[in-house]
Amino acid sequence: MAVIESQLDTQSDTFKNNKKVMTAAVDEFRGIERRVIDAAHAKAERYIKKGYIPPRERLSLLLDAGAPFLELSTLCGYLQDEDTDGSGAGGSYIAGIGYISGVRCVVGVDDYLTKGGSIGPMGGKKRGRMMQIAMENKLPMVNLSQSGGGNLKLAGDGFGESGIMFATQCRLSAMGIPQITVVHGSATAGGAYQPTLSDYLILVRKQSTMYLAGPPLLKAATGEIATDEELGGAEMHSEVAGTNDYLAENDADGIRIARDVTKKLGWNKNKPIKEVVAYEEPLYAAEELRGIVPEDSKTPFDMREVIARIADGSDFLEFKANLDSGTLCGHIEIEGQPCGVIGNNSPITAKGAAKAAQFIQLCEQSGTPLLFLTNTTGFLVGTEPEQAGIIKHGAKFIQAVTNCTVPKITIMVSGSYGAGNYAMAGRGMGPRFVFAWPRSVVSVMGPAQAGSVMRQVVEAKMARAGEITDEMRAAVDTLEKDTIEAMEARSNALANTARVWDDNMIDPADTRSVVAFVLSVCREGDERELNSNTFGIGRL
Template identity: 45%
Template sequence: MLARLADLDAALDAARGGGGEKYVARHHARGKLLPRERIELLLDRDAPFLELSPAAGWGTDFPTGASVVTGIGVVEGVECVIVANDPTVRGGAVNPYSLKKTQRAGEIAFANRLPMINLVESGGADLASQSEIFIPGGRVFRDLTRLSAARIPTVSVVFGTATAGGAYVPGMSDYTIMVRDRAKVFLAGPPLVKMATGEDADDESLGGAAMHAGTSGLADFLATDERDGLRLARQCVRRLNWRKHGPPPRTALPTAPKYDPEELLGIPGTDLRVPFDPREVLARILDGSEFDEFKPGYGTALVTGWAELHGYPVGVLANARGVLFSEEAQKAAQFIQLANVAGTPLLFLQNTTGYMVGTEYEQRGIIKHGALMINAVSNSTVPHLTVNLGASYGAGNYGMCGRAYDPRFLFTWPNAKSAVMGAAQLAGVLSIVARQAAQAKGRPYDADSDTAMRMMVEQQVESESGALFLSGRLFDDGVIDPRDTRTVLGLCLSAVHSAPVTGAAAGFGVFRM
């Protein structure tokens, strides 16, 4: 685990490094702040900041971090989603991964009823990637207007250039602040205006902060410098009169776990095929290490029960052995229904290889029982939080509320893997299919080629199922240090309670019994 954490630290260092020392120094020399410096000044003193998708773009042709910082932080006592462009990376240009990351931040703001603050400085789309950005990119602007329609406030502070599509971010925000002599907001800069219309225009008259504050009316506030812009953003949030719609924690001073969270580093083994008892994890993240287990003697490969985490009630579903059987699926469906009746958020701790296969299990109805569990997860309306502790393979990923099932937040431990199946199993299946195809055609099967194919497939699946690979492609909201699990989940539970917490009043789909 420590080795995996070292890999994670290297990825996070790359993200924090922005465009590199040269561009960071040039940015500072212009008297400008870096995105994380802007966020730090925006937040309340000593307030935590839960950064989201920090490794976005890892292992791709784009920079780690994807030229944008997103996360949840407290501003004037209000939890807000914050999006900050990093102008040291290609001028803050939007690439496919920064687009996905920004869109995910908007989804989180909408689902959890969190005000959204954009700290804008971007040259618009990375033109080399325009075919991947232009069409889906329009959703960012749609999402801003939907936040406003849902009475979820949006605030933009423009520190530098906001060109083309980037101009619509301040244009569609409820509150817009621009920094004097720095902000430049226009649909087309002077060169493009010259090409399109023949007009010679300068930056200030075309889109300067003073012009937008006094002539176009796009700017609601004109800041004297970056720090003043952040002060004005805090002022906007302070005047929102914001109130949470969910219930508060049951206790203001929750009891810490009785067991040392440092021990979380040693609970998963190096072989994900060897299960571990999730109660060992629960004892190190739940309030007072207290857990009221539900149906402890039935469907024992899945642990379910009630607890509190940072004072908030939660229902827990945690894989105790890798495989899910019919009993576990039925137990999960009943438990999810109970959580919806009680209006209790659900915490899914994944460590599963999927649903059991084989003649006996098919005859006993594993498909309909797995469908029962997936139906319950799909139609549950209480907030879902998911953490992949080890393995998340096959349909078990779906039943345990993987990304496709829209958990409010999903995080991954550095040792975790996720794929359609394990690397050895997938390579073996391809080998069997290839052998059968050769036999059907009456051709000999080359054993050496088979060995080479299996090795290649295993290596590919192994690399593509790792935590950093998946996080780099935004299939989670971040890879976290296991010791931070309790803190991260506490911040998430506080955030989800900004919105109402209600169960599935309309019920579920048809359960196959």
């Protein structure tokens, strides 16, 4: 074993201050999540009187009691689109990976108590991401549907691409990945296609309605007068149109049927039996992860301290330890699951890029998943790095990251700038999962650097035009200041997770358990064989 001996002084003032700052950031995002839940709960009573179960209670009824549930993208849409106060965080959709009747599934519940369950651009992006997770990891998808449909005020921003979600549903079905939907309320127009494109459909008597045009629109368009039940009621779809598969008596009964259908899939019948592997916990407390990242982002820290607190037994077999320690590579295990890890201790050099690219190929050869622990300002620049072939070796690194087929999991620990974001498996490079620590940053460059670049460009242009006046200098000062503020507002952790640039913000102390969970999701998906077909299951 190559056990990491931590050099972290957990009694120092620096550690205590780092932990205090990180804990405050954790409390901030947890507080946003809590306020959204509390606001929804305050509206629940009048719906309960009508027989509706609140969204999070529906989720509890659907999931296996006591089994793990990894909620995803909880801050999607935060202060985006029309969300001016943060109350729209979550995109009106509660989603994640959990267990239903012993089957691991992607689970989605429309949060009709938040913004009426309406779907804005970010909420749509979250729903699309959940489908992608189901596809990549071969997980059944179960939805509890009661949505106000697309936000018509914002529909013009994304309608041209909105069909992607329906196309993905069709592809999931053709791949052999089951989709089960319970419609608890109204499903209209495009909203009626999501449940109908599912493989299994459950409607609730006297409560669910599905139609392309509701009674008011029908009357306006054709003059025909029809009731909700005649036009698209649960009984009509069950007994006349034949659209529905299972008729439930109430909300809870619909969820019970969804659990029964999931059980009858026999999804685990061919699942490989894994022997129980004994493993050691890390030698250092997970809570100490909150004190590693310095308050000042310009202050370096050793990523080995993070590895020591997530690896089994704090055991890290470092690869090429004597060559460019600014890019760390090596093997660890997390809850008995082998994993290659790549981390940053400094900007990426030509040697560091070459080392990482070679290590990725070795992990590809052995089928070992990769974990990226990101804190990089990007690739090193300057005459010496250019002459060392930084572009050539950086390209090798990015090619290896992009084209490797083993699962990639990325943790935004601190900074992720420029092409360093690409090399360290940022969102655009197709990692299976991306999670972010609070206070992390994803940006093309640092705000101060961006402001300085803008200043130099404008000043050079002014100098070519002639004399620079005091008014012109003041304008440049304002431009630099505005650029810095805009970059800071659009590159911080809350802004990034709101735009679904990651799959969730996590407490650093939860990193080991989150990574262990998604590693097992990836492994199970890669081992599963599907019964695919050409067109998906047609509703006949």
